[in-house]
Amino acid sequence: MKRDIPDLAGGVILAGIGLFVSLYAVDHYEIGSLRRMGPGFFPAVLGGVLACLGVVIALPALVRQGPAIRIAWKECLAVLGAILVFAAGLDRLGLALVTLISVLIASVAAPDRRIGWRIVLALTVTALSVAVFSFGLKMTVPLWPGR
Amino acid sequence: MSGWDGFLHGLSVATQPGVLIYCAFGVVLGTFVGVLPGIGAMATISLLLPITYYLSPEAALVMLAGVYYGSQYGGAVASILLRLPGTPQSAVTTLDGYPLAQQGRAGVALFTSMISSFSGSMIGIFVLIVLSGALARAAIAFGAAEYAAMMILGLVAASTVGAKDPAKSLAMVVLGLILGCVGTDVNSGVQRFTFGQTELMDGINLVALAMGLFGVAEVIANIHAAERTGVPPRVALRELLPSRAELRRIPFPALRGASLGSFFGALPGTGSTISSFLAYAAERRISRHPDRFGKGAIEGVAGPEAANNAAAISAFVPTLALGIPGDPIMALMLGALVIHGVQPGPLMLEARPDMFWGLIASFGIGNLLLLILNLPLIGIWVSMLRIPFRWLYPAILIFVCLGVYSVRGSSFDMFAVALIGLVGYALSLARFNPALLLLGFVLGPLIETNLRRALLIARGDPMVFLQRPLAAAFMIAAAGLIVMSLVQVIRRRMRA
Amino acid sequence: MIMSRRAALLGAAAISLCKPAMAQDASWPSQPQHVFVGFPAGSSPDLLARIVTEPLADKLGQPIVIENKPGAGGVIGVQQMLNAKDQQNTFATTINGPLTTAPRLTPNLGYDVAKDIAPVALLATSPLVLVVAADFPADDLAGFIKAAGKEPDALAYGSVGKGSGAHLTAELFSDRAGVEMLHIPFTSYAEVTTAIIGNEIDCGFMAPSAAMQYVQAGKLKILGITSEKPFAKAPGVPVMAGQAGLPDDFRAELWNAFIAPAATDPAVIKTLNTDINAILADDAVQKRMLDMGWQAAGGSPEDLQKRIAQDTKVWGAVLDRINAKQ
Numbered sequence: 014m015k016r017d018i019p020d021l022a023g024g025v026i027l028a029g030i031g032l033f034v035s036l037y038a039v040d041h042y043e044i045g046s047l048r049r050m051g052p053g054f055f056p057a058v059l060g061g062v063l064a065c066l067g068v069v070i071a072l073p074a075l076v077r078q079g080p081a082i083r084i085a086w087k088e089c090l091a092v093l094g095a096i097l098v099f100a101a102g103l104d105r106l107g108l109a110l111v112t113l114i115s116v117l118i119a120s121v122a123a124p125d126r127r128i129g130w131r132i133v134l135a136l137t138v139t140a141l142s143v144a145v146f147s148f149g150l151k152m153t154v155p156l157w158p159g160r
Numbered sequence: 161m162s163g164w165d166g167f168l169h170g171l172s173v174a175t176q177p178g179v180l181i182y183c184a185f186g187v188v189l190g191t192f193v194g195v196l197p198g199i200g201a202m203a204t205i206s207l208l209l210p211i212t213y214y215l216s217p218e219a220a221l222v223m224l225a226g227v228y229y230g231s232q233y234g235g236a237v238a239s240i241l242l243r244l245p246g247t248p249q250s251a252v253t254t255l256d257g258y259p260l261a262q263q264g265r266a267g268v269a270l271f272t273s274m275i276s277s278f279s280g281s282m283i284g285i286f287v288l289i290v291l292s293g294a295l296a297r298a299a300i301a302f303g304a305a306e307y308a309a310m311m312i313l314g315l316v317a318a319s320t321v322g323a324k325d326p327a328k329s330l331a332m333v334v335l336g337l338i339l340g341c342v343g344t345d346v347n348s349g350v351q352r353f354t355f356g357q358t359e360l361m362d363g364i365n366l367v368a369l370a371m372g373l374f375g376v377a378e379v380i381a382n383i384h385a386a387e388r389t390g391v392p393p394r395v396a397l398r399e400l401l402p403s404r405a406e407l408r409r410i411p412f413p414a415l416r417g418a419s420l421g422s423f424f425g426a427l428p429g430t431g432s433t434i435s436s437f438l439a440y441a442a443e444r445r446i447s448r449h450p451d452r453f454g455k456g457a458i459e460g461v462a463g464p465e466a467a468n469n470a471a472a473i474s475a476f477v478p479t480l481a482l483g484i485p486g487d488p489i490m491a492l493m494l495g496a497l498v499i500h501g502v503q504p505g506p507l508m509l510e511a512r513p514d515m516f517w518g519l520i521a522s523f524g525i526g527n528l529l530l531l532i533l534n535l536p537l538i539g540i541w542v543s544m545l546r547i548p549f550r551w552l553y554p555a556i557l558i559f560v561c562l563g564v565y566s567v568r569g570s571s572f573d574m575f576a577v578a579l580i581g582l583v584g585y586a587l588s589l590a591r592f593n594p595a596l597l598l599l600g601f602v603l604g605p606l607i608e609t610n611l612r613r614a615l616l617i618a619r620g621d622p623m624v625f626l627q628r629p630l631a632a633a634f635m636i637a638a639a640g641l642i643v644m645s646l647v648q649v650i651r652r653r654m655r656a
Numbered sequence: 657m658i659m660s661r662r663a664a665l666l667g668a669a670a671i672s673l674c675k676p677a678m679a680q681d682a683s684w685p686s687q688p689q690h691v692f693v694g695f696p697a698g699s700s701p702d703l704l705a706r707i708v709t710e711p712l713a714d715k716l717g718q719p720i721v722i723e724n725k726p727g728a729g730g731v732i733g734v735q736q737m738l739n740a741k742d743q744q745n746t747f748a749t750t751i752n753g754p755l756t757t758a759p760r761l762t763p764n765l766g767y768d769v770a771k772d773i774a775p776v777a778l779l780a781t782s783p784l785v786l787v788v789a790a791d792f793p794a795d796d797l798a799g800f801i802k803a804a805g806k807e808p809d810a811l812a813y814g815s816v817g818k819g820s821g822a823h824l825t826a827e828l829f830s831d832r833a834g835v836e837m838l839h840i841p842f843t844s845y846a847e848v849t850t851a852i853i854g855n856e857i858d859c860g861f862m863a864p865s866a867a868m869q870y871v872q873a874g875k876l877k878i879l880g881i882t883s884e885k886p887f888a889k890a891p892g893v894p895v896m897a898g899q900a901g902l903p904d905d906f907r908a909e910l911w912n913a914f915i916a917p918a919a920t921d922p923a924v925i926k927t928l929n930t931d932i933n934a935i936l937a938d939d940a941v942q943k944r945m946l947d948m949g950w951q952a953a954g955g956s957p958e959d960l961q962k963r964i965a966q967d968t969k970v971w972g973a974v975l976d977r978i979n980a981k982q
Contacts, residue, residue, distance in 0.1 A: 100574030349818025
């Protein structure tokens, strides 16, 4: 069975998004008329167009061999985890600590598994970000835990 | 005072040591923050603003402006080396700059980008001196109908940027348009797709979107890949520079890009991001080898880089001559002028010619400094590629987060970057072009607001788009482009 | 901004010494103060906040860190003040919108003005002027109202968005003058000005400082001002109240106020109010504000409370009128 999985999935997801946007707009916002468009007009039309495009992308993908893909699960989790921790912790932990922790999380995905290397990396990046943003650009952001 | 006399007078202001040194500081800092992903001119200028209270008005403005156009130079560096646009304006440069770098031609791409940036700026300055009056009048003559029609033309023209698969390209543009709808609808005040989040009322943050789609997504994809390809070999200085044949491919794209950029930059609300997209689309259309684009075409770097730098200069036209800022950065510059007791607007040229022409002359000097500074740096940037990616990517992530945070001090935007990054990674896996999503996102709100505003002003009469000659011309051109593309697609099908 | 680094270090030091839940006492302020501003650095509300907080920091003997949290018409700044962990050393300056009309216009506002916010002092006010293109057929307010009254939507006016001061003022004016004008929302005064000069729309209400130089350049003219008294930054512009059939109490002003979370110690609010009033009485401060188009105000927390209640009522009625039209 030949399938172009990326295109198939992409098309179906886009069609789904389009459909949702269109229905949500029709349901929640006034559509108006062509002469006097309401806030729902654009999203409703665009959502419809996206749904159609999604179908156009997905249909031929059903009968076509697609490229093999490899999803980088570990990298994905490490990178997104690092960002989420940084976002949640910046105000509470301060720039220095949160950078240290986030870099350690991000480094999980790195091929170099030595713990010493990770610590050196985290300290380097922390020093760099504190130097550039806190001292260099004087960004209004807490440096240490507190407030 | 004619343009040239004014410019010469301005040179005498801008070459005072007390001004010159801040000009140099501004462009160096601009290059630096341009290279850093996420943090751009906007954040840096707003962080620097309070410090300028202690400077003379000339020095302060020259420095802040230097940060602005300097960041356009730097923005290209990370785009080319890491497929990570330093600024949203340089997102297009990734399309051909990064493939060049992967072919071991990073030096050539950087050289092209520097030279094009410089020529773009110089042409922008020339246009500013000669045509500032005419451009200012054009900005006033442009009503909602003209804007809407022009943006539609721009969207149609640029939608062909990655046209290997028309349906997938178009889907990205439309998805961008939809994301552009998020936030308060200008015409009705209704909150669209905000799902109760106050942070979404002003829409999705452009920097968060650009950094998520390109930066975060690229980091995820690259951690593994980069380690396998290993460290690129050390290259000789000669190979950093383009060959004679390649050099010949720079001037015309740069000239065309600069013309587009000068025009679009001068219109309030359009700005450099759009002009870089349009320049790319134009080069692709004109080229005899459109298939080269996306695989490392020199023209694909030269055109957009000239365009966004020219636009950065001509964006000062409405700001200085009309007191009307074209984008948020210009609004900030306007604020800076006001802090220093200079009221930009129709009276500025008469009231403060020293300031007006001094600033413009400083653009020339600043760009010269940028060229002198950046050409030798090419070697250093290229050698940065030799740093293993595992050392770079954690720092990139932190800088992206802080850059996004610096725009408006919002933690919400950092969470958004994570989500957008995930989406961007999924898009890259399925081979969708995120640059087109960004284009739709930038143009969408402009098209919608102006279209609806034009109809509102015309009391609901759709003929307004055909009765106003400029608007009609744009609409006809857009329709022509659509027909042309359709014919091409059908012909290809017939042949196949 | 020079202060921020020092403030961050001092803050760290101070916090390590004191318990977070420290009761308020005579030692206040014992640590750096934070003032949230719901607009970006360099914007008019931000500059106004800095004009006041610079001398205030000297009086308190503690640095004041300005935290710009722009978004949602200033609402995010107020939300962030209320979300701060330390409710004793955190304040905000805000324009009128987040305290008067936001509860009507912003879903999920997340705060109740009456319950969650303690007014400290009114900082400054700004009137609005009615602006038309220089070639507009009428030269005074009576002529303008006549032109607007020919038929509904005969004239179109620009604003900076639904519920903005420019929008509400124009609707209040229409109501009091008995006319109907077409509302065209824009996103900035700069766009509105361009549209008026380019004859795309007919008129608009805006801050005098935004309009004066176009008047001098002969591109715009001003037909009236919405304050009770003539305004120094708009010399020769007649007051609208009582003219051309408008009622004597016709008044519309934007304002900017210093506020605190409701949990703030009343003694702290009293100290702040006294200090701010002293600052606002200073000639140099008044001049800096006036140069930006703001008239220094002042008064007690109760005065501000009254102003909030009064404007909430007036603008609420205007919003009812707008919603009824749709």
